[in-house]
Amino acid sequence: MSTSHAFVDLGEIERARVAIAGTVRTTPVNLSVSLTDLAGVPVSLKLEHTQITGSFKLRGATNAVACLSDDEKRRGVVGVSTGNHGRGLAYAARAAGVRCIICMSRLVPQAKIDGIKAQGAEVRIVGSSQDEAQGEVDRLVTEDGMIMIPPFDHRKIIAGQGTLGLELLEQVPDVATVLVPVSGGGLVSGVAAAIKARRPDVRIVGVSMQRGAAMHACLAAGKPVLVEELATLADSLGGGIGLDNQLTFAMTRDLVDEVVLVSEAEIAAAIRHVYWQERQIIEGSGAVGVALLLARRIESAGPVAAILSGGNIDMKQHHRIISGEDVDVTKEVA
Numbered sequence: 160m161s162t163s164h165a166f167v168d169l170g171e172i173e174r175a176r177v178a179i180a181g182t183v184r185t186t187p188v189n190l191s192v193s194l195t196d197l198a199g200v201p202v203s204l205k206l207e208h209t210q211i212t213g214s215f216k217l218r219g220a221t222n223a224v225a226c227l228s229d230d231e232k233r234r235g236v237v238g239v240s241t242g243n244h245g246r247g248l249a250y251a252a253r254a255a256g257v258r259c260i261i262c263m264s265r266l267v268p269q270a271k272i273d274g275i276k277a278q279g280a281e282v283r284i285v286g287s288s289q290d291e292a293q294g295e296v297d298r299l300v301t302e303d304g305m306i307m308i309p310p311f312d313h314r315k316i317i318a319g320q321g322t323l324g325l326e327l328l329e330q331v332p333d334v335a336t337v338l339v340p341v342s343g344g345g346l347v348s349g350v351a352a353a354i355k356a357r358r359p360d361v362r363i364v365g366v367s368m369q370r371g372a373a374m375h376a377c378l379a380a381g382k383p384v385l386v387e388e389l390a391t392l393a394d395s396l397g398g399g400i401g402l403d404n405q406l407t408f409a410m411t412r413d414l415v416d417e418v419v420l421v422s423e424a425e426i427a428a429a430i431r432h433v434y435w436q437e438r439q440i441i442e443g444s445g446a447v448g449v450a451l452l453l454a455r456r457i458e459s460a461g462p463v464a465a466i467l468s469g470g471n472i473d474m475k476q477h478h479r480i481i482s483g484e485d486v487d488v489t490k491e492v493a
């Protein structure tokens with residue numbers, strides 16, 4: 160592990176904001192009447208699931224592509240993500256006129272493949288595991304000179320995600336507590352770096368699911384460790400932070416006040432609540448902040464903002480959840 164890298168700072172995040180301005184949407188904030196009543200302080204929801212491609216990942220990907228040299232842009236970008244990072248990277252590359260290949264194993268469901276293709280990327284199906292897909296990415300980098308864009312542990316990605324923090328401070332200037340979904344920690348690192356630089360008194364609370372929360376386990380261990388990936392409604396929060404983590408582990412440890420966990424039932428309740436009370440469709444990963452509020456497991460003396468980080472949920476699953484069905488993905492094969 161190396162923690163010698165300087166943290167991403169406010170200047171880098173402000174430059175990212177300029178770089179992504181033409182491609183990325185400024186997403187709205189809604190005051191939630193129901194959650195304000197429940198919490199006893201104003202609760203705002205940052206509607207980032209209405210971002211183009213359905214998640215904040217477009218911010219980091221757009222910044223990373225914008226920061227490539229002309230030579231790197233000619234060589235093109237590659238990634239392995241089948242989820243929101245893949246969508247964001249595909250869209251960002253197309254918007255910049257840069258070739259993009261997303262590699263995935265043949266076990267990836269057709270809906271995910273179609274989601275990536277719809278954003279204009281080339282999809283390469285290789286092998287039957289994530290490792291084999293990663294092998295193809297490595298080959299494209301070493302043999303074809305393409306540029307690998309990772310999903311979170313990368314300065315330009317973190318700076319891009321941090322733009323969400325700057326936006327939020329302008330939209331909710333008196334915010335006291337910000338609830339941020341956490342997986343690899345790119346979003347929470349960027350948001351914390353942006354907000355703490357301007358308002359060190361604001362409390363940043365990371366939220367993950369109980370099942371397979373890698374960053375939470377790494378913070379407890381004091382270093383990056385391997386964590387088993389488990390099926391969860393918050394599927395965009397799965398996966399490890401990388402044993403050779405360069406930035407997001409140290410930034411989360413030093414800038415984020417705490418990382419807390421929510422259960423599958425709490426996540427389902429939040430998806431349901433946001434649909435019926437706020438009339439928004441969000442995925443499980445975007446629901447963890449609301450889950451914490453609904454469970455009354457967060458106290459704040461002042462206004463709270465929760466980031467609804469994404470909306471890419473299987474609509475059949477969403478339908479079952481909002482209809483009150485007890486959807487237990489932990490019994491389904493991951």
Ligand SMILES: *Cc1c(COP(=O)(O)O)cnc(C)c1O
Nearest residue numbers: 243342343344345346395468469
């Ligand atoms: C990727 C993702 C997260 C977590 O972001 P990290 O930077 O990996 O911590 C949260 N919500 C959604 C919807 C995501 O796609």
